[in-house]
Amino acid sequence: MNSTIAFRNVRYAVGGGRMLIHDVSFELQRDETVVILGRSGSGKTTTLKLINRLLDPTSGEVFVEGKSTGEWDPIRLRRHIGYVIQDAGLFPHFTVERNIALVPSLESWPEERIRSRVHEMLELVGLPPGVFAKRFPRQLSGGERQRVGVARALAADPPILLLDEPFGALDPITRSEIQKEFRDLQKRLKKTIVFVTHDVREAFLLGTRIGLMKNGQLLALLPADDFRKLDHPEARAFVESYS
Amino acid sequence: MNVFDVMWTNRSQVLQLTIEHIFLVAVSMAIALAIGLPLGILMTRMPRISRPVLGFANVVQTIPSLALFGFLIPIPFIGGIGARTAIVALVLYSLLPIIRNTFTGISGVDPAIREAGRGMGMTDSQLLWQVELPLAMGVIFAGIRTATVVAVGVATIAAAVGAGGLGMFIFRGVSMVDGRMILAGAIPSAVLALAADLGLGAVEKRLGRI
């Protein structure tokens, strides 16, 4: 199997039997960016957590680089995958600098290399290190926190990235700037990316393919142009909300 | 002669008993921390043991301190007359606030932050040392502070089992019906408790700020 990420008949249920993910199957090729659209509560975050094994499927299997996540050492798997958490999820007692340095320091990079990498990442997400490096998350705006979350996920240069509504808290202008930067980054960095959003414009801008989730099911996973023409009420609703 | 005259005349003994008192409290606290912190942490990893452990610590705390000292005297190895019995009793008394606050402090860390750490690939021990303990430190320290202040007070009873400390003056004063003598033990003990409270309180405040 050549796909970087694959779901095979994945179901995920919580205690009490409630199904959060219903029989989801798909494959993602290397260096592809898939954007997952879906309403609030449709199971997007749950899907991402099944990839880095924060959750284990109730039935079915998730494969990362050909190996079932159950066979991966979870620590190795997670350090192999950059994860941008919805609402950033920064450590409140770490400075911005230390938050971004987290995975490199877990991987015992030399001090000097970590420092220069952190500065590089801060520049990348448009936060001048001189101003932001020493601040604590509570001293940042929501949008700045999100950007630190993106920098943290990129810091150790993982080949796979999961982004859970990474730009949700940004104003429209900054948002469209950072989206463009992200698109350039995508071209340069060559990563396999799963990007969750409920912003259709963002999906069309960044996705090589677009997936649509509803009630824990993956209704479709198609190239952007085909997605636009898709004749499904949920897809129509999303596409129309954009135009 | 007023209280302070009595203390001044017996100044070398006041000093000696104060040192004994501090020694009893310090040794007990060190042992209670060595037991209570790992136990509190373990409870967050094995929630099933948390109820019985907290239950035991709770029950110990409800035994009147004089009775606890008395119970311990006839027990071989840990009991008998002297500092050892007193230290065992003080350790038992100090455990509850330390265990409870370690457990609740760590359990109280926002699950989203814990999940973020796991998502970044932290191992359980990295999560504990780098995230959970630092974030719980304020609460844990509040427990240590409570335990210390209680121990300073309870240590006055150590004199009843021959362990010395400022309780010597208090028991002597009681048997001689001499209020000044009682105060000669009670005042330094209260000062110690206050100093511990303020000192540890200052540390706690600094830890809580993160």
Ligand SMILES: Nc1ncnc2c1ncn2[C@@H]1O[C@H](COP(=O)(O)OP(=O)(O)OP(=O)(O)O)[C@@H](O)[C@H]1O
């Ligand atoms: N631990 C849990 N126990 C029970 N239900 C849960 C649990 N976690 C999530 N859910 C439910 O599962 C559904 C999917 O949640 P998920 O977080 O994947 O949604 P989402 O698509 O990411 O939504 P949003 O866009 O609001 O972030 C929701 O209805 C949510 O209430």
Ligand SMILES: [Mg+2]
């Ligand atoms: Mg979500």
